[in-house]
Amino acid sequence: MGYRAIADAAMTAHFAFLLYVMFGGFLAWRRPAAFWPHLCFAAYALGIVTIGWPCPLTTLENWARVRSGAAPLRAGFIDTYLTGVIYPTDQVLTARFVMAGVVAASWAGAAVLWRRRRVKKA
Structure with missing residues (x-):
């Protein structure tokens, strides 16, 4: 029971990590x-x-997962839980570019806002 909870916590942490990578720049x-x-x-x-x-x-x-009696992930986290579920298997590169675009947009927006704040202070 305890090992399964650890596996579930790791899976939840993976989702949190991905959400933070994608939207944390905001x-x-x-x-x-x-x-x-x-x-x-x-x-x-x-x-x-x-x-x-x-x-x-x-x-x-x-x-x-192995300690709890379950099989290990057949591939990585993204391949197991996202590819083919959130986006089609043949759109992995597109999904990566979308994620990179969201991160870049968040950083660009931050740079614009920081610059405006500096101009206001001056």
């Missing part, structure tokens, strides 16, 4: 200090996708 619109943690999370997510860095949440989830 927090910087109100709280500029939130930009730096978001940059780190986005950079790590980019490394996972482009370089193949390991995801500790996937490792934790697989470890807990």
Whole structure:
């Protein structure tokens, strides 16, 4: 029972991580200090996708699933829970570009707002 809860918590943390990577940049619109943690999370997510860095949440989830008697994920978190469910299997690249576009838009919006605040103060 405890291992299953750990696996479920890791899965939930994965979803939270992805949501933060995608939308966390919008927090910087109100709280500029939130930009730096978001940059780190986005950079790590980019490394996972482009370089193949390991995801500790996937490792934790697989470890807990095996200990609970369940099979490990057949692929990574995204391939298991999102690809073919949230978007079609043949649209992985499109989904990545959409995510990158949302992140870029959030950062561009933050830059515009920060600049306006500096101009107002001057």
